[in-house]
Amino acid sequence: MDRESVARRYYELVDAGDYDALVALFTEDVVYERPGQATIEGREALRSFYEDGRPLSNGEHELHAVVPDGNTVAVRGTFRGxxxxxxxxxxxxxxxxxxxxxIARRYTYTDRDTV
Incomplete structure (x- = not known):
């Protein structure tokens, strides 16, 4: 699967709540940063976040733009849930x-203080 497809698959798996497949998209030492929030480091911490710590639920991501550039894929969209x-x-x-x-590092920016 190419990087753009992996990034798109990430949102499908989040929305489906398939955290086993979702976590498998990441390296063992993944780092996930969200401004103003604690950094999440490692697959197990990432799994824990999605299973127990994520304040968003019951929703869907609508992707407006998916832009691959070298080792990075940028995504802009809307979450409704x-x-x-x-x-x-x-x-x-x-x-x-x-x-x-x-995915080795992930950064999320939203128009809300906490997600």
Whole structure:
């Protein structure tokens, strides 16, 4: 699977709640950064975040742009779903940095303070 396809697959798996397949897209030592939030390091911490710590749920990502550039795939879109039980719609920009065919670093920027 090429890097753009891996990035697109990430959102499909998040929306489906398939965390086994989702975590498999990442390197063992993945680093996930979200401004203003604690950095997530390693696959197990990433799994824990998606299973227990992610404040967003029951939603879908709509991708507006997916732009591969070398080892990075930039994605811009909208998430519609719930945050802590309340309906939300928020814009996001993500950057997925790859090591080979796996995501090694991920950065998320949103138009909300906490996601």
């Amino acid at each position: 719930e945050q802590n039980g309340d309906a939300v719609e928020l814009g996001f920009a993500d950057f997925h940095e790859f090591d080979g065919e796996s």
